Amino acid sequence: MxxxxxxxxxxxxxxxxxSLPDLAAAVNRLLASENRPALADEVIRAMVGDGADMLVARAFAATGGLPGPEVRPYLDRFMADYEPRSAETTxxxxxxxxxxxxxxxxxxxxxxxxxxxxxxxxxxxxxxxxxxxxxxxxxxxxxxxxxxxxxxxxxxxxxxxxxxxxxxxxxxxxxxxxxxxxxxxxxxxxxxxxxxxxxxxxxxxxxxxxxxxxxxxx
CATH class of the missing domain: 3.40.50.1000 (HAD superfamily/HAD-like)
Structure with a gap:
């Protein structure tokens, strides 16, 4: 160099x-709150990297689609849950x-x-x-x-x-x-x-x- x-x-x-374990845990807590099935860590791994909004949108898309018309309310819920717990196992x-x-x-x-x-x-x-x-x-x-x-x-x-x-x-x-x-x-x-x-x-x-x-x- x-x-x-x-x-x-x-x-x-x-x-x-x-950070995948904490991200996956938060994604699955959000999905559970909407009665959606949990996703495996490796499935969520393929959704990481393009920002939190895309992570949330992809998780819902993989489990039946976004419950509402916009991703923002679900993103806000995800971040409110994830931020204080973002380094539990990371x-x-x-x-x-x-x-x-x-x-x-x-x-x-x-x-x-x-x-x-x-x-x-x-x-x-x-x-x-x-x-x-x-x-x-x-x-x-x-x-x-x-x-x-x-x-x-x-x-x-x-x-x-x-x-x-x-x-x-x-x-x-x-x-x-x-x-x-x-x-x-x-x-x-x-x-x-x-x-x-x-x-x-x-x-x-x-x-x-x-x-x-x-x-x-x-």
């Missing part, structure tokens, strides 16, 4: 943290904390670029004691558009004061890699996250199988 690297941007769910992936600490020690700026709503993002980062590593955190409602729109990445670069060629995006899904490429940012895809299909097909510049291996490419 270029010596001009000044910043590393990270997706959250599936990249920094294994944990960082192995090697995340020590790798982030090492990147900070190298003088790199670190940021979170996530389609997760901002309040839930802040809750998870605080409970898991990860917030201390990041200079900028931009959730779904902090950006003009969410990934795969490059605006999500570009607003972070602007806040950090770095150019696209000075940054690296680390993610686990198509949205992460597409938004990085559209913003002119190099990308790393992690193979252990929540990609919808083979991670090698995402088009990232580098594919890694352990989080700690990131130290060898920056």
């Amino acid at each position: 270029s010596r001009t690297l000044r910043a590393v941007l990270f997706d959250l769910d599936g990249t920094l943290i294994h 944990r960082p992936w192995p090697e995340v904390e020590e790798t982030l600490a090492a990147l900070r020690a190298r003088g790199l700026a670190l940021a979170v670029c996530t389609n997760k709503p901002s309040r839930a993002t802040a809750e998870v980062l605080a409970v898991l004691d990860l917030a201390r590593f990041f200079d900028v955190v931009v959730g779904a409602d902090d950006a003009p558009a969410i990934k795969p729109d490059p605006a999500h990445v570009l607003v972070i670069l602007d806040r950090l004061g770095v150019t696209p060629d000075q940054a690296l995006m680390v993610g686990d899904s198509r949205n992460d890699i597409v938004s990085a490429r559209a913003a002119g940012v190099r990308s790393v895809a992690l193979s252990f996250g929540y990609a919808h299909g083979p991670v090698e097909d995402l088009g990232a510049d580098i594919v890694l199988h352990r989080f700690g291996d990131l130290l060898g490419v920056v």
